[in-house]
Amino acid sequence: MAGTRLDPIDRMILAELQSDGRMTNVELAKRVGISAPPCLRRVRTLEEQGYIKGYHADVDARELGFEVQVFAMVGLASQAEADLSAFEEKCRGWPLVRECHMLNGEVDFILKCVAPDLSSFQSFLTGELLTTPNVASVKTSLVIRGAKDDPGVPFDVLEARLATAP
């Protein structure tokens, strides 16, 4: 069940729902060229198999009063698995931290943070992040402006790739 491969219609469904997650099933069915019932069955299957992890409204952070977005590069003193996991768990508990990725290279983690203003980020930084055990270094970069923010994956790259080696 987990290893079920996707056919072109499944990939079209995923691409459409990635770009508009609230599309009605009849509209989706029309676009991918099948009728509504099998289309809905495919969507349910994609959800159950984990190809679709969820649906989210994309809200405007600035309009909502979140003026500040920051990337934080974090280096730990110990990279033992237990210490890595402990830091990840900390991140999951911080609402300001929206994303946490472990990296290769000098830096251990990159964090994407969203805050109402600079001072509230500063207090998080000095009061939470920098005081966390095992955190050795933090470099922060403020986002000046966003140039692109597309969700998920580039399906067109996938299609191009499959056309070459089907």
Place this chain on the structure above:
Amino acid sequence: MAGTRLDPIDRMILAELQSDGRMTNVELAKRVGISAPPCLRRVRTLEEQGYIKGYHADVDARELGFEVQVFAMVGLASQAEADLSAFEEKCRGWPLVRECHMLNGEVDFILKCVAPDLSSFQSFLTGELLTTPNVASVKTSLVIRGAKDDPGVPFDVLEARLATAP
């Protein structure tokens, strides 16, 4: 119209739709404590006013064959506005680049890239990014594993803040 302030129900709606963008309007109305018609009117208004920019299915990149995620720090030779814009426009044209943010500090931009495998990212890096005029330096970091990937903004932070200074 643009400056309409949000009341607690609007914020609840946004929080619910951020966490489940495909919730039915009936369910949403139940959760925020009003009936379906006014709830739908509020959602439409939030969409029109730009508080909701869209809805997206959250797809599993790895399951779909996108094994590689990379953060690229880009420094430009010239930071003149025209050159910054030119680079941003380039990024919008690259499907592998999912996000592009202008930063303060040493680095000019951070890019989040998603690719099927390392070699396809490498060919993008050497064939596209590094050959782009005005690109002076690129440092890339491979994502080893993802620890947290929450969408959008932390509404609980907003509520806490509003409770303090309504």
Place this chain on the structure above:
DNA sequence: CACATTAGCGCAATAATCTTCCCATACTAA
């Protein structure tokens, strides 16, 4: 080759939801 078996589609019918219309209820301001 004949015949199960399986997988997937689509039609039709029912259930649920969406959407519109209209009226009721505050709250505001002259």
Place this chain on the structure above:
DNA sequence: TTAGTATGGGAAGATTATTGCGCTAATGTG
């Protein structure tokens, strides 16, 4: 008081979601 404005909710028709069922094609098996 009396408009005027904003927001909520009931009712009803339109649209969608969902289920059940039969059909066809592809596959496999004796």
